[in-house]
Amino acid sequence: MPATIRDVARASGVHISTVSRTFSAPHLVNPETRGRVLACAEELGYRPNRAARALITGRTHNVGLIIADIANPFFPPLIKAAESQARQRDYHVFVADTNEDPIAEEELVHALAKQVDGVLLCSPRMSNSMIEQLSREVPLVVINRQVAGLPCVTMDVGQGARSAIEHLLGLGHRRIALLSGPRGSWTSREIRRAAGVAARAGGAEFTVLGPNQPTETGGMALAEQVRRGEATAVLAYNDLMAIGLIEGLDAVGLRVPQDVSVVGIDDIALSRLTRPKLTTVATPNAAAGRTAVDMLLQHDTVAARGSRGGRGVTSDDRRTTAQVMLQTELVIRDSTAAAPADGRNRLDAELVTPGPHRLAGPGRPTAATGGVVAS
């Protein structure tokens, strides 16, 4: 029923190859002919069959986007951005959810490999070696993780964690706990490293709790441990955990920020809506999505695989595997305050009244253009 290239050719009295060229290389066809073809195509509602095109060009004009958990509000802005960026370049996006399962990740890449021109691997939980292996099967761009030799886009959570810790130190906190993220998370390791260094440099005690599920539940479950540890400030792997923790602390009788200060990471929309509003490290996830798509689709793009005999494998395999790191920014709201003045935790007494203002920068870090770290 749907019109094929042949129908258009017949209707406009030209050969199918002319119709094809009308779309893929308009400058090669006589303007008059072109007009006629276009008119007929419009009339018949012709749309090229992508499967047939993919078969011969080796390009599907699809990209895969593999996400740890769509329900985590961290991801949707990234997905949206990636999708709209791809659409602008006439690509479509397959979104797949792994439920934080490394096995599912691997299977998904395999399943998608033949069907897409490249895969965006977002917050992968699998091993580096597995990622490298998969990258031989299909072009990959990794988001939220650095893998040597592969194009990556990350956010500078190390810097973010450092800012957060320094903010807490400035408020007089000297017993700081970190709620780490899921096993296998590069981000979690970065945060841990940077926060640890900063905390110790500031002369604070630093405890790590985890690994944990990066959800409200995961955060809530840690309230009791935090209470027992007598930390006066907590940095959480993400906002969801921070919010869950606040809830949990409330249940065990600790108030935020009076008794305990809590800092999240991500600045999801939700963090502005809970009470208290969450102090958090804003990450430019929309920008990350856009950037990742651009990196995957650079050079008009991703070398066609397995195309027409002879051609194809020729040149240009050495894609510039850039690694981009985007800036983060601490946003101070109401979940952090001066350390409680009840004794040993209170080494110096900077009494800062925290208000809902920002540490730096005017607006949301949407346009966060990252610095290229490696080439």
Add this chain to the structure above:
Amino acid sequence: MPATIRDVARASGVHISTVSRTFSAPHLVNPETRGRVLACAEELGYRPNRAARALITGRTHNVGLIIADIANPFFPPLIKAAESQARQRDYHVFVADTNEDPIAEEELVHALAKQVDGVLLCSPRMSNSMIEQLSREVPLVVINRQVAGLPCVTMDVGQGARSAIEHLLGLGHRRIALLSGPRGSWTSREIRRAAGVAARAGGAEFTVLGPNQPTETGGMALAEQVRRGEATAVLAYNDLMAIGLIEGLDAVGLRVPQDVSVVGIDDIALSRLTRPKLTTVATPNAAAGRTAVDMLLQHDTVAARGSRGGRGVTSDDRRTTAQVMLQTELVIRDSTAAAPADGRNRLDAELVTPGPHRLAGPGRPTAATGGVVAS
């Protein structure tokens, strides 16, 4: 580079058609041969080229899922469920986001039409006639809207709204406002209708505010109007708006639930985390996603389009276009309380102390099996 069916055939010493049948009709091939072929295929890492298969079968084994706004936490559970259900049946899902734009919706359906076997149209904002027109281009299942003649899966928000209003009436509220949703939303119309009937039946004043953007911001912006209208209770189109409204009311000096009771719809995860915890109507969105996929993929499924000459159009075009409606359930938490006792709003004095308990049913309405409304 990637192994084709031909490579497998060569390696196992059979014709390609035998390899093909090994996968698509195993019972037709000798177990011994089959084993050999399977082994070789495994060895070579062979995976059938879906584009080539699509070309001949007319089935892409992909489905499209068009969503108004991924960032709205209402949708991710639905997306996840749809995706995993599809994956179980060896289908993949294209997720696309329209940003609540009817034009984008239409374009997306067109763009996807040739590339998928069917489209799940979730919370469409476009007109019914447009939907009908598009359904002639590609099989459609509509979610969150009833369109005559098309398979639909909806949630009984009418019943939900009624329960909510009755709950509020029971608490003594007699001035009730409704924050309606976006223009073009079937759900919003249903809620409005049902809530209006219930409110008037209970002798309450009923005002409608809207249409509005279905976001926190949209809800927050209405706080002032709610204050001026002197409503003591508000039903919002969704939880996001309800939460935004609570925030906004706080800013204009009204406390929830002491001064104003607020009820949301959807029961997103967030509604359990804000303070006060939100009283809301739980909708079974995961079930909706699963059901919609099943409906689209029923009959092994969606009649192949434009297949091999002659065949194809033959039979079975009269798919049973069922319309399924899933149950909803009122979940009472902390954002609703007895109407303030300061006079005219307080017609009868049922003093109910609302606690965080449920009105009915034991657990989350996950398995909400809906009744078939039409056939």
Add this chain to the structure above:
DNA sequence: CCGATTGCTGCAAAGGTTTGCAGCGAAATA
């Protein structure tokens, strides 16, 4: 006026798979 160039179009192969049909040997039936 002849040869080369240019601009446009047609031809046909190729891409990887599915599937109706035919063929083949062996077993079952007559």
Add this chain to the structure above:
DNA sequence: TATTTCGCTGCAAACCTTTGCAGCAATCGG
């Protein structure tokens, strides 16, 4: 034993598009 049946496999067409190459007419240079 002759014939049908059955189980399995091979053959080849078809799906729709892209693209290198060839051909053709008209224009240009000399």
